[in-house]
Amino acid sequence: MRTVIHLSDLHFGRTDDSIIAPLIAQVHALEPDLVVVSGDLTQRARSSEFKAARQFLDALPHPQLVVPGNHDVPLLNVAARLLQPLRKYRRYIGEDLQPVYMDDEMVVVGINTARSLTIKDGRVNDRQIEMARRQLAAVGEHMVKIIVTHHPFDLPAGPQHHDLVGKAAPAMRAFAICGTDVLLAGHVHTSSAVSSAGRYDIPGYSALVVQAGTATSTRGRGESNSFNVLRIAAHQIEVHRLAWEPAQSAFALAATQAFEQRGNEWFETRPVTDVAPTASATHPPTGTAPG
Structure with missing residues (x-):
């Protein structure tokens, strides 16, 4: 079993500083x-914000896989936005915009969806889709295959102020061919974990689509600061959402969902479980999802 911490939308430049140290301690x-x-490390792509984000990443455990978001592209500096949109991201965070992590049980591929010609929207292109497909198709079927983007392939329930990542449909068809299991994203500042079958009708295939809320910023959209903990095994995944509790100065376990894979499709086997605010956040429960 593997444990993956999924953080998103840090927005350094608009963070709640009281959250930073407890978050680092709990992740460790x-x-x-x-x-x-999964993106938006900064609020306005300023050097000072990237430096703060770099310091935060350096304080977290390694290995790490990080992708940029639309806020990591300069907004007001038009020349930088058009000519070198991710220059500061590359300098302070990482040169690789399609990073890959692989061990004996899982392979994780990041895709940059941030674009200079849009303010908040993002997209994947044919080259990125094909590269990810080849990377995931090259590993054995026993591996859990994960894609990380900033912009989402699905949207949480409720009123929406965002769009899906551009070219989502052809990307999903390619992900079906190579057997992608999980899609991790952020952007909407709202947590969710659902099967892709609700949006994409691909016979005999579905992936688990997991959204993370904003871990550290003050730009909440009706949801507390939060992050996800994924417990990943072959054909079984648990998603735990940990939400910030100011009274405890800690992230507390707020909900758990469990999923299992049957064939090439993912199904929820345990519904969302709301947990009392006093629940321990340091060690979410582990176990085997029921068959």
Whole structure:
């Protein structure tokens, strides 16, 4: 079994500083095999914000897989936005915009969906889709295959102020061919975990689509700061959402969902479980999803 911490939408420049140290401590306590950050590390792509984000990442466990978000592209500096949109991201965070992590049980591929010609929307292109397909198709079927983007392939229930990532439909068809299991994203500042079958009708295939809320920023949209802990095994995944509790100065377990794979499709086997605010956040429960 692997433990993946899924953080998103840090927005350094608009953070709640009281959250930073407890978050770092709790992520360490969870002893993750991988820390994923699905974009928007900064609020306005300023050097000072990237430096703060870099300091935060350096304080977290490694290995890490990080992708940029639309806020990591300069907004007001038009020349930088058009000519070198991710120059500061590359300098402070990482040169690789399609990073890959692989161990004996899982392979994780990041895709940059941030674009300079849009303010908040994002997209994948044919080259990125094909590269990810080849990377995931090259590993054995026993591996859990994960894609990380900033912009989502599905949207949480409720009123929407965002769009799906551009070219989502052809990307999903390619992901079906190579057997992608999980799609991790952020952007909407709302948590969810659902089967892709609700949006994409691909016979005999569905992936688990997991959205993370904003881990550290003050730009909440009706949901507390939160992050996800994924417990991943072959054909079974648990998604735990940990939400910030100011009275405890800690992230507390707020909900758990369990999924299992049958054939090439993922199904929820245990519904969302709301947990009392006093529940322990340091060690979410582990176990085997029921058959």
